[in-house]
Amino acid sequence: MVEKMSKIEIIMNPDKFEDLKEAMNGIGVTGMTVTNALGCGLQKGHKEYYRGVQVEINLKQKLKVEIVVCEVPVETAIQTALKILQTGNIGDGKIFVYDVVDAVRIRTAERGPAAVKDPK
Amino acid sequence: MVEKMSKIEIIMNPDKFEDLKEAMNGIGVTGMTVTNALGCGLQKGHKEYYRGVQVEINLKQKLKVEIVVCEVPVETAIQTALKILQTGNIGDGKIFVYDVVDAVRIRTAERGPAAVKDPK
Amino acid sequence: MVEKMSKIEIIMNPDKFEDLKEAMNGIGVTGMTVTNALGCGLQKGHKEYYRGVQVEINLKQKLKVEIVVCEVPVETAIQTALKILQTGNIGDGKIFVYDVVDAVRIRTAERGPAAVKDPK
Amino acid sequence: MDTMILNTMWVLIASVFVFLMHAGFAMVEVGFTQSKNAVNIIMKNFVTVSIGVLGYYVVGYALMYGTDVSGLIGSDQFVLMGSPESVAGISFDVFFFFQAIFAATCATIVSGAMAERTKFFSYVAFCVVATTVIYPLIGHWIWGGGFLSSVVGFRDFAGGTAVHAVGGFCALIGAIMVGPRNGKYKNGVPRAIPGHNIPLGALGVLILWFGWFGFNPGSTLDITSPATAHAAVTTLISGAAATIAAMILSNVKYGKPDAGLTLNGALAGLVGITAGANQISFAGAILVGAVSGVLMLLAVEYIDTKLRIDDPVGAISVHGVCGVFGTLAVGVLSMDGGLLYGGGMTLLTAQIIGVGISATVAMGLAFLTFVGIKATIGLRVEESEELHGLDGIEHGIAAYMDL
Amino acid sequence: MDTMILNTMWVLIASVFVFLMHAGFAMVEVGFTQSKNAVNIIMKNFVTVSIGVLGYYVVGYALMYGTDVSGLIGSDQFVLMGSPESVAGISFDVFFFFQAIFAATCATIVSGAMAERTKFFSYVAFCVVATTVIYPLIGHWIWGGGFLSSVVGFRDFAGGTAVHAVGGFCALIGAIMVGPRNGKYKNGVPRAIPGHNIPLGALGVLILWFGWFGFNPGSTLDITSPATAHAAVTTLISGAAATIAAMILSNVKYGKPDAGLTLNGALAGLVGITAGANQISFAGAILVGAVSGVLMLLAVEYIDTKLRIDDPVGAISVHGVCGVFGTLAVGVLSMDGGLLYGGGMTLLTAQIIGVGISATVAMGLAFLTFVGIKATIGLRVEESEELHGLDGIEHGIAAYMDL
Amino acid sequence: MDTMILNTMWVLIASVFVFLMHAGFAMVEVGFTQSKNAVNIIMKNFVTVSIGVLGYYVVGYALMYGTDVSGLIGSDQFVLMGSPESVAGISFDVFFFFQAIFAATCATIVSGAMAERTKFFSYVAFCVVATTVIYPLIGHWIWGGGFLSSVVGFRDFAGGTAVHAVGGFCALIGAIMVGPRNGKYKNGVPRAIPGHNIPLGALGVLILWFGWFGFNPGSTLDITSPATAHAAVTTLISGAAATIAAMILSNVKYGKPDAGLTLNGALAGLVGITAGANQISFAGAILVGAVSGVLMLLAVEYIDTKLRIDDPVGAISVHGVCGVFGTLAVGVLSMDGGLLYGGGMTLLTAQIIGVGISATVAMGLAFLTFVGIKATIGLRVEESEELHGLDGIEHGIAAYMDL
């Protein structure tokens, strides 16, 4: 396990997802896992009403996109995501990076970076 | 990146979420990301029937709340969550803590702890 | 915190979940958290039509199963998952392993490995 | 004879329309509550239809339409024994069909207000009482030849009081006695517990509106009467006016057109016109609708924040408040004897007395019933059950599964 | 003439009610299966309606209602050519309308039992055969002047056998031949594969119930007959009794009122009363309903755990078992010639023979059809397709998307 | 007199069927768009019904059916003042009821094509104009005694032009003026933005089909006419043929039976037959249906990829294109004067003129209206609002919540 693996977690607005996916494919990302999430961040303080009752902080629909990378440098991925997602408005989202200790491609039982690389 | 960042992942019952959110805001948490999840833990062994067929372990609806913190000490956040969520019953949930290697605020491209802190 | 804790994240096809759950219970896993996710991996390039418009990469429904272990060796869990999930087809999924810094059982406020072990 | 067949056919068809209202109620209640209780609500609705119909068959019909005893109660035709061939100019079977489907509606109203925290079998018990005693008794006074119609001169065309106000006031008692949902009030301040499926709720409202075209026009039991067509139009435009009124008011008060209140607005207008759909003019119907929409919205807020009674779907405001208002409006706006049409105070007074007695008795009987239930099988689920949702624990199944 | 117009109108309206049953079937089948196959099920339902109607127009009607040949089959009016102006006292067009909508129902029943693993075009092929041959042939024997009614004296008022038992037994053969869903049985022990949307399933059941008020009362084709109103009431109370029976029994057996079985209960009661809705008394209807609810529940368990036939929505139990039971019940409970009404064994014997022949022939024809399909285009999807859901691979789209 | 009651009853019931179409439209539009805009769409549908009915009551009816002025416009009976007791052989109230429910349909069509990016109150403003001016004006020319029917000899049985083509062409203008949704086109290449709930969309289509049995057969206003039953059958089989045609063509073109296009196919067939449901033969109806299904599919593709107009639910193709086609088909296939039936070019010419004028005027008026709206309150939401969904920002609530 010489090559370090990292997980890049992008919390983003759902609408830009198609663009992000394309861009990520463009830089050689081989896969990603996407989850629906609700986020609250600096958009807080926003007051809403539901049937006349104040609802204070509204959770916004977000996508959580998880990408485990090794070959693709983390920095490339972050810059690519920034290019697509940055609009300058509150709610643009966040990126978090984590270490990945090990990876397995279930189909072949390959381990470590090999599990994440494109086998072709 | 002198200040260490951590992710606190809280698996909890959906109903206490409003309280948790408030409490977390109270201690200065600036954001969180929430996902619907299904959990099975020690509640296992519970037998159910669906149209007359036994269904063994039932997955319970849970929320997964992820909070990345740096300024707010992890311990404060854990204690706050415990105060709100502990009822003493099975199914109260779990908290897991992970290291975060890097963070990016997409709106401003700020990195590291600055990305997580309140810019105001 | 002498015993190291790890999170095993399995991205898998929804249909095998019952089998996986059983197998994991068999090796002493005490809990797991499951989320619906959409994945794209090497299944990319698949072309679809929606109302006559090409839709390029299709996201496939996946389950994300997260299991935090300490007693159960990570390797045992991985091998168990492989045994159940490997079919040799593209889309079988991936397993990622992460370090866990701390864990809390909310019900009892137990910390670290004790929070993950079966209290019985 | 021909007219009888015609009317029988009309009421049969109208009844079928009304039947679909149970799908409407189910969808509204499911949509405006949390997903973890959706199966429970569905089950309550199925039980309501089934028990309502059977209870009404065995006992309810007899108490409501059996031979009158001192203007108070019907006394024969239990299990429909000895029933005539025809009633009110239509076949008896169809008359019973229409009435039986109506009966279940009253209890359904209560299920919405007590949703998400009431024990399943406790609701079942209430449902039995409601469809065998409460509704038939008051129904007898209003429609079965009892004292409210024969002595007081009270008028309730299609059930603004008999069904909606009675249901709404039972709901009030039920919601008070079962208490608010966990987490609904914090230091006396209400919190929103949003419904989980607005599109399904909206479908429910439109289905209810559809069914109301059987409920109101069908209540003439007479397709040859111009009142039937008149009732269809008033039902249409009162609902429309209330929808718009609630939408505008919610926009003014809360800055945005609120979906929940707009949808409730439609129902408010439909309830509001029910008591007088046959005798209020078109312009009057628009007025009744608009006021109903406004009243409902204010009532929802008042009940929620001032009275601190937790009514997840707004049943008390929609059915109770607008049912009463609509009944009183007959006294003012009836083209036949209303205050504004030169009828003086006679009709209005009768309406006040009638709705007052009905609501009071409904509340009293509901109170006794719930006290009895509380003392025996209990009314409310365990806190942990409420927290985790009633579906898993009361029915062992989640409404939405993907595993 | 006037009566003809009246009856034409009634049957037209009843047909429209019946049409909505297709929405009911679609929602029930979607609700009680997994989300990954929801689009596939929707498509099957649309195809069923469309092919059903067209196939019946071109061939089916002729075989069913064309001039009888030796009590076995109709022989003219293909593509409705040479059809009369009126049939059975109503306009021919409306008669065809009613019958065509009925025809599609039979095939729909099969789609539920074979859901989640059958190839789309294989089902389409079966659907063509079902609506052009199987249903019209047996339908001819029962309703088209064929030997079952004219010689045997078999009675099936609204299709307890002609539609439901035939559909249910075709479903039995289909479910056996396509085999259980992957993962349904493990070492012979069944696993639950829960439906993904109970509220939608419940909506479907209530819509079906609504439509049944066209299906049963409409089958008199005669609004002037008291049997029409009678059938409406028996349909109502049989469904109610079955709902309660299934709920109580599920509570006793499994400790909780099971939602899936309670909902199926309602359908069981409706199927049960279909064959005799016009001639079974109200008390009899309650009995038929209650027994149907119980039978259905036991059948679901027996088929699932003992016979190990995988029927995701319970179609075999609901339509097959209760269809047969209801048909036999006519022999016992018919107020006109039933065993309990002093009619002796004549009618019961006719019912046994009729339902026996119908079910046997339905199974035989379904078997031949499926054998043919299996040998040509195949019956079952690939394992990986089943695993990933039919929606993506057969239709290229997921039912629920949020991206 | 008897016939009048009969017809009044029939039209009343047909109107109620048509009313449920609003639930159908709501579900179709919700199902075929994204979940983040579902509340907005629901609200638009409620507003359309309500405003449609009220606007038609106050102004629309008068312009459409008031005393004709030079074949151009109606001129009295505003707020229904001075309206007669009966019209067209049925009670006036029921006539109005039927017409008012129709009126709202026209605007609803537009809401689908402009979904997911139009300001709520801008749509409300358009809806007011559509139901008080555009629809009544053109409706007057076609049905209210105006020049298209009286001078040109144009025929539109149930609204293939008056409702569907007019709605569809308003939708065309609206969709062009509001522009495509963000992300719909990238370098001129369209992207799929899939709907979020196919089962709900399918339910909507089946409910619409149900309602269409009021829309078309009800349009005779005469149950004693054989055309009523005829229209029911043509509506059934045209829808069926179009469903199958669209399914097969989508399978041929895209390799899989496409759910969205198959469902749209059903609607295309229903729209296609609307103009001539009473006078096109059964075989003709199948032809009209099949061609409608094909045309719709080609139009969806052409509008989406060539014209680059973004129509999320396919309203322009379904209602506009098939509305026009169906209207022209009357000129060819009408059994009473159509080209193929020896009527020569007279009727076809009238149809071409009528549909041409109607579509042109509809587009012109829609254009003026949208220009006015754009200049005042604006037409389109902010980009960020569109991105986050209209629900949160325009209504402060999400359609689906589980927190």
Ligand SMILES: Nc1ncnc2c1ncn2[C@@H]1O[C@H](COP(=O)(O)OP(=O)(O)O)[C@@H](O)[C@H]1O
């Ligand atoms: N500290 C945090 N931990 C976890 N998720 C966060 C955190 N802060 C923000 N998020 C996620 O990122 C999303 C965008 O955050 P937001 O504060 O609105 O953006 P910005 O930082 O640009 O103002 C939030 O909706 C939430 O899902």
Ligand SMILES: Nc1ncnc2c1ncn2[C@@H]1O[C@H](COP(=O)(O)OP(=O)(O)O)[C@@H](O)[C@H]1O
């Ligand atoms: N080892 C684990 N890994 C991941 N998630 C877990 C684990 N153990 C428990 N969980 C999550 O925590 C939830 C609560 O766990 P549970 O065992 O019921 O609580 P307790 O530990 O208080 O008995 C579970 O439903 C599951 O989602």
Ligand SMILES: Nc1ncnc2c1ncn2[C@@H]1O[C@H](COP(=O)(O)OP(=O)(O)O)[C@@H](O)[C@H]1O
């Ligand atoms: N680099 C990655 N980061 C995150 N998730 C991934 C990654 N690669 C694959 N996945 C997830 O794993 C699933 C299966 O991947 P896939 O490439 O189809 O399998 P295989 O590697 O066997 O070909 C994907 O649908 C996706 O959810």
